[in-house]
Amino acid sequence: MTAVQTERDAMHRALELALLGPRTGVNPQVGCVLLSPSGELLAEGWHRGAGTPHAEVAALSSLADPADAVGATAVVSLEPCNHHGRTGPCSAALIEAGVSRVVYAVDDPGAASSGGAERMRAAGLEVENGLGAAEVEQAIRPWLTATRLGRPFVTVKWASSLDGRAAAADGSSQWITGAEARADVHRRRAEHDVIVVGTGTLLADDPALTARGDDGLLPHQPAPVVLGTREVPAEARVREHPLPFRQFDGGDLELTLGALYADEVRTVFVEGGPTLASAFIAAGLADELLVYLAPTLLGGPRTALTELGVADIGAQRRLTLTAVERLGDDLLVVARPAAAAAAAEHPATTPPPEPDSPFPLSTKE
Structure with a gap:
């Protein structure tokens, strides 16, 4: 050798x-x-x-x-x-x-x-x-990205039907995806420093914001962060989280991320509903997207994303697919904003990837 x-x-x-x-x-x-x-x-x-x-x-x-x-x-x-x-x-x-x-x-x-x-x-x-x-x-892309940009690496997650709806017309959404997809979400929550939700989702769904497995809470728990100006109810389940929640008004997402970075947060898991997900994407602050697609159709107005600032087709937000995985009957699509991925992964001080070792597109069954 x-x-x-x-x-x-x-x-x-x-x-x-x-x-x-x-x-x-x-x-x-x-x-x-x-x-x-x-x-x-x-x-x-x-x-x-x-x-x-x-x-x-x-x-x-x-x-x-x-x-x-x-x-x-x-x-x-x-x-x-x-x-x-x-x-x-x-x-x-x-x-x-x-x-x-x-x-x-x-x-x-x-x-x-x-x-x-x-x-x-x-x-x-x-x-x-x-x-x-x-x-x-x-x-180690999340840590490298956070260190290079001086803000946490942001993962934005949502689950939707094949026609892009996150809930039925009456607002009910539990459960669009199956047990395997939900277990995958909890595993990924546990791989992040904090989990972020907006007050709209918190008031509508009362999420626990914990990472759970078959035997209860997973060893690592993401700290809960709530964005919005509405008060968190005294009976909200987030108050029972193993870690105390923090609340920001959410008016300036970059400022919020900067405060979290200063507090040694390097990875953020955004699971806060269509409005919050869209806000992070529109602001160019989403480093990775996790989209869980269920083989169902809902129709109606409850779309998984809202306004992204795309006025015409030329302004569309192109993505780079990095993985497609089947989870039971559902699909997980992992994607990155194309421009942001290129800028974060290949700064001038970083050698380009070796040509004989590309990152493959996963198609796990």
């Missing part, structure tokens, strides 16, 4: 390790593999959450003998950080351990945490970036 293939395999493993870490919170998912000068696996590690050792330090700590790090290659899914937070800079840890070469996939876009590559090069280490960039970009 060539040295290049060994490092490619190690990067694949580093990404597998990264995804063992929590998807929520202020820190990215990162994995690290340490290779001997001859390409043999020495140790591996991943970041397990805020306050725990970063992936590089976890890998170094797993070495049978610390002296084995001398002359080793560190293969890391994200540029080793260069700042003091709850833990020290990983770039300094690799330098001090005696690692001679570092290969990483994607530059750290953080204003405070970037610069690790430059620091390591200045210390005499050989540093290479871009290996596996396409895969890592896709895997």
Whole structure:
């Protein structure tokens, strides 16, 4: 096996390790593999959450003998950080351990945490970036997008009939989709920091805004956020949520997202009805759309989206489909606003995806 293939395999493993870490919170998912000068696996590690050792330090700590790090290659899914937070800079840890070469996939876009590559090069280490960039970009896209834009990554979800209705004419909507689709929604809720609903939906449906499974509440709960000026009733189920809800007037969505980002929120799940979903899309603040389509027809005025600011066909909001999945009798369509996806995923400082590793369109059954 060539040295290049060994490092490619190690990067694949580093990404597998990264995804063992929590998807929520202020820190990215990162994995690290340490290779001997001859390409043999020495140790591996991943970041397990805020306050725990970063992936590089976890890998170094797993070495049978610390002296084995001398002359080793560190293969890391994200540029080793260069700042003091709850833990020290990983770039300094690799330098001090005696690692001679570092290969990483994607530059750290953080204003405070970037610069690790430059620091390591200045210390005499050989540093290479871009290996596996396409895969890592896709895997940790929410964190990268949030860090690059300085606001949380926003997922907008809705369920509708095939004719685009979110409810029957009388407003009833439980349930358009089946049990498998609803279970998928709860799983995805648990992968976000907060869940957002408008006061209109809250007053009409009284949602609990929790993430639930067959055995009750899932281990991670998104914090509830309510947008709107109407008062939340004292008996509203959101008041029974494991985490206290926060309320914003919703008049300025960018300001609201900025406040959430400052409070270490990196992912937002919008599940607040047609008006709120449309507002995020119209404002260009929706990074991903989850559309659950049920094989039914409802007709009537209760459309899944309302006004998007599209005056003519030239102003249509084009989407990029990234997955289509069957969930029982329903379909889940995952899409991204095309222009926003291109801008967020391929900034000038980020290497373009490798041509031999495109992100496939999923058609899971």
